């Protein structure tokens with residue numbers, strides 16, 4: 046009797062879980078889908094109902110100098126951030142896993158900290174610091190801020206992979222006559238590559254769609270994509286913003302996707318090469 | 324750099340300079356001293372095994388040769404040259420690990436060729452040597468495979484090929500067989516020994532498996548808690564253990580404490596704590612405390628010819644076909660093990676039996692567990708740590 050009741054209760058609980066999950070996903074993705082769909086709407090107003098299919102908002106974006114400038118700025122910032130963060134993150138993760146040194150715990154905590162502190166507080170804090178030393182807000186400082194924000198993720202990703210690469214590979218390479226640098230280049234780095242690429246892509250995305258910190262740190266007159274969208278929103282909800290949103294989605298989702306695919310086919314090609322070569 | 328490795332190995336005969344020499348080395352991890360005052364000279368072309376229980380410092384010593392741990396005192400020479408300041412990648416050493424350590428992203432060819440590449444060996448030469456090394460480990464044609472496509476035994480062979488292909492000065496093997504299953508282990512044991520002989524390479528092998536040590540080595544170094552207990556050929560270490568530790572670690576010998584009751588200059592009678600007496604060929608002062616060490620294999624049970632006799636009650640019998648292992652209570656709370664060939668009926672549990680062993684088959688230890696070197700014809704170089712070892716004649 047009780048078992049049976051328990052069973053129906055269980056089934057009900059499962060159904061409820063399913064329904065709630067579905068609701069959450071709809072809540073998460075419906076706005077995204079709406080943005081993408083509406084970006085092709087022919088209407089003058091950025092909302093339903095659809096009145097026809099058109100690319101006119103994309104064409105209009107293409108002519109909007111401000112948007113193009115913001116896009117370029119964001120792209121550059123994200124590229125520089127990704128490159129620098131990956132390099133620093135790689136070295137930091139390597140040191141944290143392989144070496145014992147004084148202040149290791151402290152360094153580890155400091156590097157991860159920006160991921161734990163709310164971005165607004167970090168934004169204000171850095172702004173206050175910049176003011177305190179009487180520096181103007183410049184593009185390099187903005188990039189520096191993005192590096193700070195992205196570094197924890199790169200370090201965590203590379204560190205996780207690094208832990209899995211056993212030290213004896215390195216020891217074997219050294220015993221076979223490779224110097225430490227050669228061993229790193231030929232053994233450790235290739236084994237780390239997936240994590241390095243993942244870290245770089247994540248750093249790019251974090252920088253590319255960062256809003257709140259950029260709002261605090263950008264120099265006067267400089268707009269990144271997210272801040273550009275925000276300032277456009279202040280005027281009106283134009284359908285152009287839907288198109289811009291769609292482009293953002295494409296970049297932030299598309300780049301990691303493409304990166305992953307390229308990486309996979311690269312390793313497959315390499316394997317095939319190796320088999321053919323020898 | 325390349326030329327020294329390319330010249331053929333000189334004949335080992337007449338070579339007096341040891342391949343590897345430790346002089347009073349100590350190794351510490353922080354405040355913990357893992358190896359103390361260790362001295363050893365290893366002759367060119369010999370197969371030396373470091374044998375001892377877990378944590379006794381075998382791996383530490385091996386890694387110190389490779390330069391993977393720093394020594395805190397003493398000095399290490401390879402081929403007559405001190406290597407204290409030589410970085411690992413210039414030491415010209417072949418390393419084989421318990422867990423293979425093949426580079427997972429490189430195929431067999433690139434793994435084996437790795438050491439040659441960093442010695443600037445020309446490409447055609449590399450191809451030839453790799454093929455030769457793979458032939459030697461009986462895995463020819465496996466060049467294109469990735470390590471993940473090989474079995475454990477095959478991976479260890481590739482690791483061996485990788486370590487010997489550039490003709491290193493010494494080959495270091497750290498428990499290379501313990502990750503393999505029993506059958507594979509035996510096969511690899513024979514194979515490693517064969518390859519070592521064929522190449523004439525000096526090999527230092529680490530294990531805690533006494534069977535491996537006894538079957539493969541020219542010399543065995545028995546270690547305990549960071550110190551050398553004994554060095555000698557497998558026969559010497561087994562037949563004439565220098566200390567109680569060695570006797571116990573190799574083959575679980577019976578240890579019978581007793582006191583010298585009388586001695587006539589050539590023969591000494593010892594009263595065992597078990598209440599019985601044995602006599603041995605030695606001259607010892609009466610009243611001295613000694614321990615008589617007898618291997619289970621040296622004891623015969625039942626129809627007893629001559630020599631020392633003990634009587635006891637069988638506690639347990641393990642029938643193994645050709646042999647039987649008995650646990651026999653000889654009184655005074657002492658149980659001894661006998662592993663004898665069966666001739667006649669097997670003694671049953673509870674039965675009283677006669678045990679016998681030759682006076683020459685036992686070793687005497689003093690109160691500190693050190694062997695008393697008195698038995699004629701049993702002189703050995705036990706505990707002569709500075710003695711140069713030489714390949715066993717066969």
Ligand SMILES: Nc1ncnc2c1ncn2[C@@H]1O[C@H](COP(=O)(O)OP(=O)(O)OP(=O)(O)O)[C@@H](O)[C@H]1O
Pocket residue numbers: 352355357375376377378379380381382383384531
């Ligand atoms: N990196 C290290 N830091 C601190 N102590 C260490 C380190 N490596 C080894 N030890 C200690 O040194 C001692 C000797 O270790 P070692 O690895 O040489 O033993 P071993 O004889 O090879 O044992 P096993 O048969 O288990 O491999 C052990 O007590 C071990 O705990």
Ligand SMILES: [Mg+2]
Pocket residue numbers: 381382383497
């Ligand atoms: Mg070990």
